[in-house]
Amino acid sequence: MLQESEYIRNLRQNQHKITPQRLSLIKYICDNEGHFTAEEAFTKLRESEPTITLATVYNILKIFTSSGILNTFEHKGSRWFETNSALHINFICDGCGKIEDIDTADITPLIRKVRESGNTFTSGTILMRGYCKKCAKSREDHH
Amino acid sequence: MLQESEYIRNLRQNQHKITPQRLSLIKYICDNEGHFTAEEAFTKLRESEPTITLATVYNILKIFTSSGILNTFEHKGSRWFETNSALHINFICDGCGKIEDIDTADITPLIRKVRESGNTFTSGTILMRGYCKKCAKSREDHH
């Protein structure tokens, strides 16, 4: 889990200015470990930065994703952002919609496989769907 | 690789009617092993079915995805459809944009891992990005 200072350093390193909007978003990202959409971040940020716009949020998120400090994937018609930069499984519950990170060493062979085919590997996203423990149980109880 | 008859059987099994538009799309899917968007299928289908609309293409694709005979994933702001129903790696080249299927048995441990956490597993998508052999080489040559 990265600290706020690492995002700030990332901005400086890439000659980007430090603005209140950017600091607020960094705070949101660090306080809110997990997965979020631009809209979600925007809604939360507006509490402390009432003039911020969605376009600005997208701008800032683009900086972080293009420098690789944030990952993105698409799901349910939106782009999602996440702070976990190691390749891992994103398990999405079809019941409650929650996204759970599952870290595992078992992914290494997959990357090797990609390279065996002659490709280079830069990044990846693994989405797996099903029902989480809680939702699976409540569905069982309905029988 | 599924045959046209299997898509037709799938329609019948689910009490869906066999229409020319559906047959054309099935033909497109079977002739065109790989990955496609609704728009791509629509553009091609219009050659033989000039009155077909994008909405109809979406309708038909929804039938096939909800019955599980087609997979979907989101990428580059669109939904993509694919005929390979076994969980596999979709390798996306950041150079030419081509999507390559990489089938591997190494995925089984990942599914096990999902279940170990108490979740059920229904489907998954693995997207990996980098440069394909050809694009990696042409980028090297630029140095």
Added chain:
DNA sequence: ATCTATGCAAACATTTTGCAGGCTG
């Protein structure tokens, strides 16, 4: 004959773009 599927258009949702003014470095 019934009921679903299609075609069309409009609605919707998400993301991007263009530009004038404001703020950072």
Added chain:
DNA sequence: CAGCCTGCAAAATGTTTGCATAGAT
């Protein structure tokens, strides 16, 4: 104070919806 960043509005893109008619069984 130069240039990047923000806020705003509009545009662009992709997908869904509602409804009247055509078509499959």
